[in-house]
Amino acid sequence: MIAYASLLAFDRMAADAHLAPDLHRRAILCEMAAAEIANYRLIADRLSDRGADPAAAMLPFLDALSGYHEATDPTDWLEALTKAYIGDGMAGDFYRSIAAHLPATERDLVLRVLHQNPNEEFAVAEIRAAIAADPRVAGRLSMWARRLVGEALSQATRVVAEHGGMLALIGEADVGEEFFTRLKQAHGDRMAAVGLNN
Amino acid sequence: MIAYASLLAFDRMAADAHLAPDLHRRAILCEMAAAEIANYRLIADRLSDRGADPAAAMLPFLDALSGYHEATDPTDWLEALTKAYIGDGMAGDFYRSIAAHLPATERDLVLRVLHQNPNEEFAVAEIRAAIAADPRVAGRLSMWARRLVGEALSQATRVVAEHGGMLALIGEADVGEEFFTRLKQAHGDRMAAVGLNN
Numbered sequence: 568m569i570a571y572a573s574l575l576a577f578d579r580m581a582a583d584a585h586l587a588p589d590l591h592r593r594a595i596l597c598e599m600a601a602a603e604i605a606n607y608r609l610i611a612d613r614l615s616d617r618g619a620d621p622a623a624a625m626l627p628f629l630d631a632l633s634g635y636h637e638a639t640d641p642t643d644w645l646e647a648l649t650k651a652y653i654g655d656g657m658a659g660d661f662y663r664s665i666a667a668h669l670p671a672t673e674r675d676l677v678l679r680v681l682h683q684n685p686n687e688e689f690a691v692a693e694i695r696a697a698i699a700a701d702p703r704v705a706g707r708l709s710m711w712a713r714r715l716v717g718e719a720l721s722q723a724t725r726v727v728a729e730h731g732g733m734l735a736l737i738g739e740a741d742v743g744e745e746f747f748t749r750l751k752q753a754h755g756d757r758m759a760a761v762g763l764n765n
Numbered sequence: 766m767i768a769y770a771s772l773l774a775f776d777r778m779a780a781d782a783h784l785a786p787d788l789h790r791r792a793i794l795c796e797m798a799a800a801e802i803a804n805y806r807l808i809a810d811r812l813s814d815r816g817a818d819p820a821a822a823m824l825p826f827l828d829a830l831s832g833y834h835e836a837t838d839p840t841d842w843l844e845a846l847t848k849a850y851i852g853d854g855m856a857g858d859f860y861r862s863i864a865a866h867l868p869a870t871e872r873d874l875v876l877r878v879l880h881q882n883p884n885e886e887f888a889v890a891e892i893r894a895a896i897a898a899d900p901r902v903a904g905r906l907s908m909w910a911r912r913l914v915g916e917a918l919s920q921a922t923r924v925v926a927e928h929g930g931m932l933a934l935i936g937e938a939d940v941g942e943e944f945f946t947r948l949k950q951a952h953g954d955r956m957a958a959v960g961l962n963n
Contacts, residue, residue, distance in 0.1 A: 574788065577795050581779035590772065590820040594805055597775050601799035607792055622788040 568632070568726065569662055569680060570614065571625035573607035575632050576600070576655065583647035592644070595689055599651060606680040613676055627730065631722040638718045645697050645704065646711050652690040653712045653757060657719045660753045664746065694761045709764040716754060720747065766830070766924065766931075767860055767878060768812065769823035771805035773830050774798070774853065781845035790842070793887055797849060804878040811874055825928065829920040836916045843895050843902065844909050850888040851910045851955060855917045858951045862944065863931065892959045907962040914952060918945065 580600035587593035611621040639654065641647040659681045666677035698705045724747075755765045778798035785791035809819040837852065839845040857879045864875035896903045922945075925931065953963045 571788075574792055574795065577799075578779065578782070581776065581798065584776070590769075590823060594772055594802065594809065594819075597772065597802045598806065600779065601775075601802045604792065604795045604799045608796065611792065621792075625788060 568625075568628040569677060570607055570610040570621055571628050572632055572658060572662075573603045573610065573680070574625070575636055577603040577607065579636050580647075580651065583641055583650075586641065586644045586647050588644055592693075596647070596651075599689075609676065609680055613673075628726065631726045631729075634725075635718050635722045639715055645694065645708060648690040648693050649708050649711055649763075650715055652687060652694065652761070653754070653763075654715050654719060656687075656757045657716065657750060657754050660750050661719075661723055664749070691761055694763075698762045705762055705764065709758070712758060712763055713765075716751075720750070723747075723750075766823075766826040767875060768805055768808040768819055769826050770830055770856060770860075771801045771808065771878070772823070773834055774801040775805065777834050778845075778849065781839055781848075784839065784842045784845050786842055790891075794845070794849075797887075807874065807878055811871075826924065829924045829927075832923075833916050833920045837913050843892065843906060846888040846891050847906050847909055847961075848913055850885060850892065850959070851952070851961075852913045852917060854885075854955045855914065855948060855952050858948050859917075859921055862947070889959055892961075896960045903960055903962065907956070910956060910961055911963075914949075918948070921945075921948075 577600045580596055580603065584593045584596040584600070587596055614621045614624050635654075639650060641650050662677055663681060666674045666681075669677065694708065698708075758765045775798045778794055778801065782791045782794040782798070785794055812819045812822050833852075837848060839848050860875060861879060864872045864879075867875065892906065896906075956963045
């Protein structure tokens, strides 16, 4: 799931780079995309080492992940950055919760991949600067972020429902109300950090 | 010029990755794109170190490079790979010829960047395999490659004509008939290597 998420994130960020107001910013989003494909390679190689075909392993998650991106196509630069920051942030929390229950070598790989998002600070700085320049931006981006969360939770619920194996990994006790409450809490902190309203 | 070429190559390869017949091949083209943006960063940082604004420095080459890509939009996977192999190969020869006249530190950077195309072998193998499976593919891709060359030479001529400074770098004696003859020769070798007709 993370492999395909990385492949798709590359694809979407590469396309969203066209929304950048200048070549400097465009290049930074391209580099964020490049980090995603490097993550893809790490996971795909691990899958191959374990005897799995990466393409086949990714297939069950194609619809949920594509569905999220199709429902959240940004129309401008700030929406694209907010998506990279808020959407990837939520996804990271989701994967991190699951990774906690994986064997050590797999868990370490997931955590390593999730930490390779060196340009998150860039997104945070851009969103903050835009809100400082025009406070009305906060309202618009807050609405956009709520839509991102709605779509992300909807697809996360779908993945959890469809994939019994993953449900077993998380553990029965973890996957209920409390699991999603924790995701929402972490998301709220992320929103507050850039001046968006949950 | 190489900085903007790398940024555009990232963009086009990332988009062309959609033409891949499977997720494995798609990921490889995404990785080829990622190598281009890494090259962009190396050159942009050098420009900044030298006190130049990368965006301003790239601007004069925007039309020629965009013009090439707009005139050579691949319609399928093999056209995309042929473009990556033949088009980037010609561009590499063009930049290498010019770099020979640069001061050592700049020349070394250009040569380093031009060598960072680790997946050229992949394109070669894919094109050869497609021709082996259906020899008629050679005719179609040969025609496509001739179009790539026509557009590339047309834009290269334009860049040379528009940029006196670069003309001076190459040296008066080098930029005439012989310069383009050498480019065409190297291109012919590249075509022959994958079974295409010049």
